Amino acid sequence: MTRHRILLSVPHMAGSEIRYVQEAFASNWLSTVGPNISAFEAEFEAFVGLPAVALSSGTAAIHLALRLFGVQPGDEVFCQDLTFVATANPIRYLGAEPVFIDSDRKTWNMDPDLLADALRERASVNRLPRAVIVVDLFGQCADHQPLQEICRRYNIPLLEDAAEALGGTYRGGSAGTWGDIGIFSFNGNKIITTTGGGMLVSANKDWVDKARFWSTQARCPGVAYDHAELGYNYRMSNLLAGVGRGQLEVLPLRVKQRRAVAFAYREAFHDISGISFMPQADHGLHTNWLSCFLIDERIFGHTRDELIRILDRAGIESRPVWKPMHLQKLFQGCSRYGGAVGESLFAEGICLPSSSSLTPEAHTYVANVIREAAGVPKLSSLTMTTVGQESHLEHRQYALAKAL
Ligand SMILES: *Cc1c(COP(=O)(O)O)cnc(C)c1O
Numbered sequence: 001m002t003r004h005r006i007l008l009s010v011p012h013m014a015g016s017e018i019r020y021v022q023e024a025f026a027s028n029w030l031s032t033v034g035p036n037i038s039a040f041e042a043e044f045e046a047f048v049g050l051p052a053v054a055l056s057s058g059t060a061a062i063h064l065a066l067r068l069f070g071v072q073p074g075d076e077v078f079c080q081d082l083t084f085v086a087t088a089n090p091i092r093y094l095g096a097e098p099v100f101i102d103s104d105r106k107t108w109n110m111d112p113d114l115l116a117d118a119l120r121e122r123a124s125v126n127r128l129p130r131a132v133i134v135v136d137l138f139g140q141c142a143d144h145q146p147l148q149e150i151c152r153r154y155n156i157p158l159l160e161d162a163a164e165a166l167g168g169t170y171r172g173g174s175a176g177t178w179g180d181i182g183i184f185s186f187n188g189n190k191i192i193t194t195t196g197g198g199m200l201v202s203a204n205k206d207w208v209d210k211a212r213f214w215s216t217q218a219r220c221p222g223v224a225y226d227h228a229e230l231g232y233n234y235r236m237s238n239l240l241a242g243v244g245r246g247q248l249e250v251l252p253l254r255v256k257q258r259r260a261v262a263f264a265y266r267e268a269f270h271d272i273s274g275i276s277f278m279p280q281a282d283h284g285l286h287t288n289w290l291s292c293f294l295i296d297e298r299i300f301g302h303t304r305d306e307l308i309r310i311l312d313r314a315g316i317e318s319r320p321v322w323k324p325m326h327l328q329k330l331f332q333g334c335s336r337y338g339g340a341v342g343e344s345l346f347a348e349g350i351c352l353p354s355s356s357s358l359t360p361e362a363h364t365y366v367a368n369v370i371r372e373a374a375g376v377p378k379l380s381s382l383t384m385t386t387v388g389q390e391s392h393l394e395h396r397q398y399a400l401a402k403a404l
Helices: 017-027 035-048 058-068 089-093 112-124 144-153 205-215 238-249 251-268 304-313 340-348 360-373 390-394 398-402
Strands: 052-055 076-080 097-101 131-135 158-161 181-185 198-201 275-277 291-295 349-352
Touching: 017 035, 017 238, 035 052, 035 198, 035 238, 052 058, 052 205, 058 089, 058 158, 058 181, 058 198, 058 205, 076 112, 089 097, 097 112, 112 144, 131 144, 144 158, 198 205, 238 251, 251 275, 251 291, 251 360, 291 340, 304 349, 304 360, 340 349
Parallel strands: 076 097, 076 131, 131 158, 158 181
Antiparallel strands: 052 198, 181 198, 275 291, 291 349
């Protein structure tokens, strides 16, 4: 029997996307202006509760956010060490330098105590960073309240990179709303996709408007091509915003599906020692965008890399947890605070196939390849549990949830 390779995280269309795309064709609004863009922004605003601007990528959103904060050549920006490189790259686009801050084991995100120590030390030598970037890794929010308080104490703007956490919550509020600016990504592997795209949100509407202006080459109003500021070609197209509208309608369902995938793995591994589930902090809803586990090789019997190879031979894609930025050649020589937690999560962490469209058969197959590697008997099928916290889903998700 030949089976298709089971991938880590694939796009999952709802079906209604094509209708919005067809409307764009029919009306010939195919560029970066049109009804889908305005509607997508309005619907997204209603979902997260903050003014929003639709952009060509999450990376573009981070670039614009740092410029809104006034990051300049020679500045330093404190940045979560354990993340995807797109979090840190825009710091360099602006000629600034990243300083990496380690994570805590509770959330896998920036350690508030370490940030407090780092800023206290920098304040004492009068070298505070221009901004701080915190990430909500794999669908789980950082511990935002203390992080926010520390940044306010020193009057440093905070960016929340919620590219991986759309649909997640922290203390009842949406992911992406805890910084002075928040950003999201609609890349093909994220929980919902526009094939490629991003969103910038902020309570400061002037900033959102400014980002929109810069994203369309900073062209001044009027018929002539007048420019007073440096701009970019960073706007989302009306065609892709149509895909986003259809996707946003099923976001609450996608969150439930991703969580069900993750918790079914946990269930399937309950009798295996040496494999542990990513912690689920009790401060909010973790979407489990990717299902992440830690492998203790001495107990499990294989290293993380051996398990990746075993899965690969069985036609299953899996990946290590993100490689910390301080281990990247690109950022060699950058300053940092801590790093050991991120290093160990990277050494032991594995991301398993997590698509919301994963079939029960494929899911059982993946779990059984891992059970076999651990030397325990295979299961005939997985238990799909719906686990606690689901009431959080109702929060702010008003009409969208009704569509389910
Ligand atoms: C995906 C991702 C981004 C970048 O988003 P793009 O839309 O791909 O540019 C930024 N930060 C994190 C943590 C991501 O996972």
